[in-house]
Amino acid sequence: MKLRIAILGTRGIPNYYGGFEHISEYVSAGLVKRGHSVTVYNSHNHPYTHNSWKGVEIKHCYDPEYLVGTAGQFIYDMNCLLDARKNKFDVVLIMGYTSSSVWGKLYPKNSTIITNMDGMEWKRSKYSKPVQQFLKYAEKLAVKYSDYYVADSRVIKSYLADKYNINSEYIPYGADVYSDVEREQYDFNEALKEDYFLLMARMEPENNIETILDGFNKSNSRRKFKVLGDTGNRFGKYITNKFNNDERIEFKGSIFDNPKVRSLQNNSYLYFHGHSVGGTNPSLLEAMASEALIAAHNNPFNKSVLNTDAFYFSNAGEVQELVETVQRKDPEKSMVMNNLHKIQDQFNWERVIDQYEEFIVESYKHANHEAIIAHQ
Incomplete structure (x- = not known):
């Protein structure tokens, strides 16, 4: 089964920033090699300005973070979601929830929504108490508005099961052996x-x-x-x-x-x-x-x-x-x-990409099976 997949929630690929960009780079290119059509949303400020990278389509969305600071991340995520709604993606993979889950009602209705649930962001000491409270709320919204979930750590998987009674798929990051x-x-x-x-x-x-x-x-x-x-x-x-x-x-x-x-x-x-x-x-x-x-x-x-x-x-x-x-x-x-x-x-990229592909395809099949039953 070949799917149309979008990846949102990162500043874009190739990676110039951090963890979600790193994994999106590998997973998007790997899914294209396996025959899927993949679109990654990039900040318009990203140094990479072309419209494709290793067979991955790149969508550049307006990102005002450089003008207004953190609030700009929320506007950027909203812009990405509004664009994704216009495209008939089978699956939308959202990396993290910090500035996207508040727009949960904007998530594309006809796409299967999978969220990588990040790492208990509200525990980070760099955030003030009000921000930590907001992040707990954002985590709750991500659970509410997503169909399926990825946890990149067994500790996160256990936490999500205990706190929200949801089953998430454990898929770690990968790394390449030093050649x-x-x-x-x-x-x-x-x-x-x-x-x-x-x-x-x-x-x-x-x-x-x-x-x-x-x-x-x-x-x-x-x-x-x-x-x-x-x-x-x-x-x-x-x-x-x-x-x-x-x-x-x-x-x-x-x-x-x-x-x-x-x-x-x-x-x-x-x-x-x-x-x-x-x-x-x-x-x-x-x-x-x-x-x-x-x-x-x-x-x-x-x-x-x-x-x-x-x-x-x-x-x-x-x-x-x-x-x-x-x-x-x-x-x-x-x-x-x-x-x-x-x-x-355990942590090699080919295995990680295989796990993502398998989970994305299974989630899509399961969601559409449920949809067929609902319409009967």
């Missing part, structure tokens, strides 16, 4: 192999960047600590200022050159993953695929992916201890290889 071609692309002069610690994240409080750097700052390590991520926001400026006097800490800014990021992960002594909210995190899977040794924040999301194949920390003292004591011997090599096998077996 020999990528290895050869960088003559790694920037740092000696395994001679630095690494962190890669958006500069937000719930990513535990301050905790990690506090622990490192107190340590007696002589290694460098490279921080990847745009430090232009308020929290980023606060962090760079706070650790300005520690010459070991290097803020590298955002790096969108994927082979370079993979090389930095692969060559790090220990990769710190501080994310504490959300589902399966793409940068964590990428670090696993790049054969990095990982120290992760101790929470159910990270543990459901890494199990016993990582070091865990909850505070700056535990970070300091890891920085000063972690070795790179056989047990650590086993942890790295176990995580690589997880990527090959």
